Amino acid sequence: MDTRTDTQEAGPAAPDGPPAGHIALVGAGPGAPELLTLRGAELLARADVVITLREPGPELAKYRAALLAHCRPDVQVVEPAECGGEIDGFALARAGEGRRVVRLYSGDPLLGCRGADLAAAARRAGLDVEIVPGLSSVSAVPAFAGIPLMPEGTPELRVVNAKEPGLDWERLAEGDATLVVMFPDIPDDAEAGRRTGPGFDRLCKALVAAGRPGTTPVAVTRMGSTTEQSTVVSTLARLTADLKAADAKGNNVTAPAMFVMGPGVAGQRDLSWFEGRPLFGWRVLVPRTKEQAASLSDQLRGYGAVPEEVPTISVEPPRTPQQMERAVRGLVTGRYQWVAFTSVNAVKAIRERFEEYGLDARAFAGVKVAAVGEQTAASLREFGIQPDLTPPPDRQSGAGLVEVWPPYDAELDPIERVLLPRADIATETLAAGLADLGWEVDDVTAYRTVRAAPPPAPIREAIKGGGFDAVLFTSSSTVRNLVGIAGKPHNTTVIAVIGPETAKTAEEFGLRVDVVAPRTSVSALAEALSQYGAAQRAEAVAAGKPALKPSQKRRGRRRKTV
Numbered sequence: 001m002d003t004r005t006d007t008q009e010a011g012p013a014a015p016d017g018p019p020a021g022h023i024a025l026v027g028a029g030p031g032a033p034e035l036l037t038l039r040g041a042e043l044l045a046r047a048d049v050v051i052t053l054r055e056p057g058p059e060l061a062k063y064r065a066a067l068l069a070h071c072r073p074d075v076q077v078v079e080p081a082e083c084g085g086e087i088d089g090f091a092l093a094r095a096g097e098g099r100r101v102v103r104l105y106s107g108d109p110l111l112g113c114r115g116a117d118l119a120a121a122a123r124r125a126g127l128d129v130e131i132v133p134g135l136s137s138v139s140a141v142p143a144f145a146g147i148p149l150m151p152e153g154t155p156e157l158r159v160v161n162a163k164e165p166g167l168d169w170e171r172l173a174e175g176d177a178t179l180v181v182m183f184p185d186i187p188d189d190a191e192a193g194r195r196t197g198p199g200f201d202r203l204c205k206a207l208v209a210a211g212r213p214g215t216t217p218v219a220v221t222r223m224g225s226t227t228e229q230s231t232v233v234s235t236l237a238r239l240t241a242d243l244k245a246a247d248a249k250g251n252n253v254t255a256p257a258m259f260v261m262g263p264g265v266a267g268q269r270d271l272s273w274f275e276g277r278p279l280f281g282w283r284v285l286v287p288r289t290k291e292q293a294a295s296l297s298d299q300l301r302g303y304g305a306v307p308e309e310v311p312t313i314s315v316e317p318p319r320t321p322q323q324m325e326r327a328v329r330g331l332v333t334g335r336y337q338w339v340a341f342t343s344v345n346a347v348k349a350i351r352e353r354f355e356e357y358g359l360d361a362r363a364f365a366g367v368k369v370a371a372v373g374e375q376t377a378a379s380l381r382e383f384g385i386q387p388d389l390t391p392p393p394d395r396q397s398g399a400g401l402v403e404v405w406p407p408y409d410a411e412l413d414p415i416e417r418v419l420l421p422r423a424d425i426a427t428e429t430l431a432a433g434l435a436d437l438g439w440e441v442d443d444v445t446a447y448r449t450v451r452a453a454p455p456p457a458p459i460r461e462a463i464k465g466g467g468f469d470a471v472l473f474t475s476s477s478t479v480r481n482l483v484g485i486a487g488k489p490h491n492t493t494v495i496a497v498i499g500p501e502t503a504k505t506a507e508e509f510g511l512r513v514d515v516v517a518p519r520t521s522v523s524a525l526a527e528a529l530s531q532y533g534a535a536q537r538a539e540a541v542a543a544g545k546p547a548l549k550p551s552q553k554r555r556g557r558r559r560k561t562v
Helices: 038-046 058-068 087-096 115-124 137-145 169-173 200-209 239-248 263-271 290-302 322-333 344-356 374-383 398-404 429-436 457-465 476-486 500-508 522-542
Strands: 022-027 049-051 076-078 100-105 128-132 157-161 178-182 217-222 230-235 257-261 283-286 306-309 313-316 338-341 368-371 417-423 440-451 470-473 494-497
Touching (some): 022 038, 022 087, 022 115, 038 100, 038 128, 049 087, 100 115, 115 128, 137 178, 137 217, 137 257, 200 239, 200 257, 217 239, 217 263, 230 239, 283 290, 290 306, 313 476, 322 344, 322 440, 338 344, 338 374, 344 417, 368 374, 398 429, 417 429, 429 440, 440 476, 457 476, 470 476, 470 522, 476 500, 494 500
Parallel strands (some): 022 100, 022 128, 049 076, 283 306, 338 368, 470 494
Antiparallel strands (some): 178 257, 217 230, 217 257
């Protein structure tokens, strides 16, 4: 039991929140955490006890963790298996003690789940109960697969649970209705409990025997709405063989899966919006901290990728604080005409020092501020500072900033000094360029960068063994540090870099560079990788080949150092 506290007392409810002694049945959707309803998230945030989902597997484990992120830190989290087979009884007992209990259900609590049993028992016990509908897999999974359930001319939609015995297959097979079969991956010998196949073969044979032609279009979608989703479109006669072929390609069609038969299946390839994303299912290594990688990872998810942040550097304060103390005093007393920020970490270092002294962005009044790129500029705006100078989008670097920096003019500029807070290992390009323009530069070490600890063994093995489809390098130091702490990426892994200097460093380490961002920004880097993925997919489709991810392709020899 993931019990964050076992002795928590139920506190008073918020005015618009559930009362103490409350049970909420919350539908969590089919598998994508962002499909949770607003009311569901609200009840999770107020819960004293949460009973989680049953689903196994790494992707659904992430799904569960994302749902629990809505909860308070002191919530009691209970696994269904820890209730001794009496999940409903456990929920009733905790609510009877005055706690606010949330039980999570996949999809909708009243569709394909036994939520009605708990709701009825709560009513009999005199407990307050609420049922929060969720997106059911019946409608959501076909939508994510691009299958309309009732296109024009479809007279009926039939939904059945394959676990129920005695289904009338002749009635289900007749006419032009759409048939959705939940839980089709049942054992072939249910009474003996033996699994001799995925269950789809028996299902197809039953429908053919009931009168449906073997050429009837069908589709099976597994792990619907997640980045592990895969859809196999076939016919009743060929489905079993096509599923086996998909398994051989790494698309293992197992639980949770959904079977759809009907007119809408025929247009699936044209409507496959989710699995057709340029980086769908790609596992992308982002060698940055979670804080640094937040916007980049969100952008990658929008392209269908599964980003994994692995920090390669650790940011630490300077060894001696005197330089930074003098710099802050100089900013306050008007010593500087300009401050040039070359990284988000530099902004963070100055901001933290300001906060130590009780200062805020108003201390920058009268000082001009420059930022080397869009991420640094965004960090300044978050601090409350609007940059006065940034380089053009295609030249976001120290050299690009020098190109647009005005030369010092004794008649126009009352102060000739520039503050340059930066890392201890930063290059001299900007400082030297400003000096050439006539400015006096106070080059101050605002923070130190040291190599991060090696990632866990499974991550290192995935990096070297081809488990990642792509890796994004946002600087030369990320190349050096990743290779240093984890080894070289496998030669099937796509290498994407932020600019020519980073590309040069990657090549020095024997890496084949596949993608170079057209301008020096992390958003441009992610976009360039998505364009690469889209081009690879289009090329495979044009050649009549499956659009395999890089990690699914035949692995060759490891890259050799040049």
